Amino acid sequence: MHGYELRKELTAKLGAIRAAISYGSLYPTLRRLQAAGWIVEAAETPATAEEVPALTSRRGRVVYKITAEGKERFAELIAQAGPETYDDTGFGVHFAFFARTDQATRLRILEGRRRKIEERREGLRDVLGRAAERLDAYTLELQRHGLDACEREVRWLEELIANERSGRAPTVPPTGTAGGRREDNSPSPPGESREERP
Amino acid sequence: MHGYELRKELTAKLGAIRAAISYGSLYPTLRRLQAAGWIVEAAETPATAEEVPALTSRRGRVVYKITAEGKERFAELIAQAGPETYDDTGFGVHFAFFARTDQATRLRILEGRRRKIEERREGLRDVLGRAAERLDAYTLELQRHGLDACEREVRWLEELIANERSGRAPTVPPTGTAGGRREDNSPSPPGESREERP
DNA sequence: GTGCGATGTATCGGTCCGATACATCGAGGC
């Protein structure tokens, strides 16, 4: 893909957890990835060969393609979990690419996230319990709302974990689930709804 | 307060919406505020005058105090709303200081936030409707979870707006609401909270 | 035929974070 397209794809895929990637972040990142050899510039074939060089310094759209090494590195990245894997954005990114990794990784990350949210929940309960009379009604309402969100997310995660253990696809799209699937290293992958864009 | 204390206070007050302020942000900000004249260094009185100068370059805790101009600027800041007022963090900060501003401002901000969340909600519905078959089951589940959070927040905001219009304190701690309060410029401030564990 | 919004690449200044350094102090273990 080229940058603009990539941005749109990611915005659709990650829209639930974060705003669009900024250009100030996108283009430098693409160059970094290229410098590392994880993507290569795959110059778009001009419609007719002779019509392109006319324009002065027009950059034109730059199409990138992931390399074998890049794929390898990507697989490593989504499978390995550091502390930032469990914060809101980090977890969202990992989760959005769950279909590309194996069940053990998915379970590990879901459980790590649950632990993190449980900690946040306890912190909020603490504040609501101990500091309640020091805080005004609006601040308290904010904490309550946050606490509610935590409890809700823990339940959501627990459902996902249970589904994962039972080998089923994520929760409950009441659609008829499609597709037997085979995979190289993972025992029981979830149904991929469709897929495969390089 | 001094920096460390301020950080703890803010962490408790804003814990529901964001992580602790980093030191790399806190101390430069304090200096910026001081340079602008909005806070002043109010050197902590040493326990006994002669015992302090002994230590070599020890900075000791630096206590700051807000100035009259700082208070004025703060009141302006929480009352004025830009685009960033309605994103997650910005809204949380405004909301956490709602008790310091007037009802008209509170309503304006609550409604702006609602509009923003409704837009996000529509975006997610769009993706779930149009791009559903292009995305894998996990990504879809992420969108669904995000959509659910949006719907929930809109309901929460609507409750708050209704309460605000009726002049009552924020939502529903089933406590007997306490406190007659007077205030300089605001028509009907909310009761300052009593304690409460749900 | 012209303006305007979508498409597309790119940079720059500023802000914030994470890691780290350094110093003091009280509590607890041995």
Add this chain to the structure above:
DNA sequence: GCCTCGATGTATCGGACCGATACATCGCAC
């Protein structure tokens, strides 16, 4: 009595990211 460890406290530095902006092309509606 000594020593380590965690909490308290101020501070900086490099790097990542955002928001604004610039500039160019293309298709379409009016």
